[in-house]
Amino acid sequence: MTILDALRWANNQLKKTGLDSPMLDAEVLLAHTLQTTRAKLFARFNDPLKPHEQEKFLLLTERRAQREPVAYLTGRKPFYGRDFTVNPFVLIPRPETETLIEAALDVFATTDDKERVLIADIGTGSGAVAVTLAKETGAPVIAVDTSERALAVARANAQVHNAADLIDFQSGDLLDPLFALFNTLRRTSPKPVSSVYPFKHLILCANLPYLSTAQMETLLADVTYEPKEALHAGSDGLEAYFRLIRQLKKGRAELPRRLTLLIEIDPSQSSRAVQLIAHEFPSADMETKKGLQGAVRVVCAEV
Ligand SMILES: C[S@@+](CC[C@H](N)C(=O)[O-])C[C@H]1O[C@@H](n2cnc3c(N)ncnc32)[C@H](O)[C@@H]1O
CATH class of the missing domain: 1.10.8 (Helicase, Ruva Protein; domain 3)
Structure with a gap:
């Protein structure tokens, strides 16, 4: 042959x-x-x-x-011009998520003091977002996931792309590891917190699970190979973001003065996601970003 x-x-x-x-x-x-x-x-x-x-x-x-996905068969997937290792413990990075990257880079470009930016990637999976943002900005990144097996893949990707020194990978639920980091900074600081915080601006990115129960029942065959915990978020698909936004509201005062939240969503969720943020942060300055297909994919909020 x-x-x-x-x-x-x-x-x-x-x-x-x-x-x-x-x-x-x-x-x-x-x-x-x-x-x-x-x-x-x-x-x-x-x-x-x-x-x-x-x-x-x-x-x-x-x-x-x-219908096993090509990316799982080859063990690789390109994302934002770099090749990432993937396996069935991580979501295969999607082209739509490049909209989240572009939005985060636009925000980074507007910050005055780039040396004092911290980026967070909540629900890091393969580490595609964390590694890309670390490489594109040179800023430190905290990357969080509940899945140890996903974190192992993310750490390996950070090594391959020489970004391991910039990224602190943490196992934990949503913002818990971020609050733990700021608690440590506060405890170890002898001066008023605001004057010693190394970070003035937190760019908080999240591509958390956002499929509804109904969408889970009609998944394309390829997607059924991906981890359920990377896809499903309750009956309306917004459960993970609901918890994240509530947690953020509760601990907002502990975080840097400027905080930009960027979340990737399904286009059908855009008005509900905007409402969720506005409910907790009524004076938030918000905008939505469209993805490659012309539909809203990212909500960006200064909170
Ligand atoms: C949609 S995937 C995104 C993966 C990667 N960021 C990307 O864009 O390709 C969501 C990730 O969030 C993680 N996750 C789900 N619930 C979480 C939680 N409560 N706290 C932290 N991570 C969570 C999953 O394990 C999964 O890796």
């Missing part, structure tokens, strides 16, 4: 199962099998596959036909 034969065979197999991009999937899986790039495959169409390569490729194609 040559490379071209293998691609044609896999394209046919995957097409039969109704996948959207069977040839692209076949090319990515074959490039992964041969440890090369898609571009290089095209220059080698007539090369024969070795028996072990053929066997590995057939197996990957069968798994893809069962």
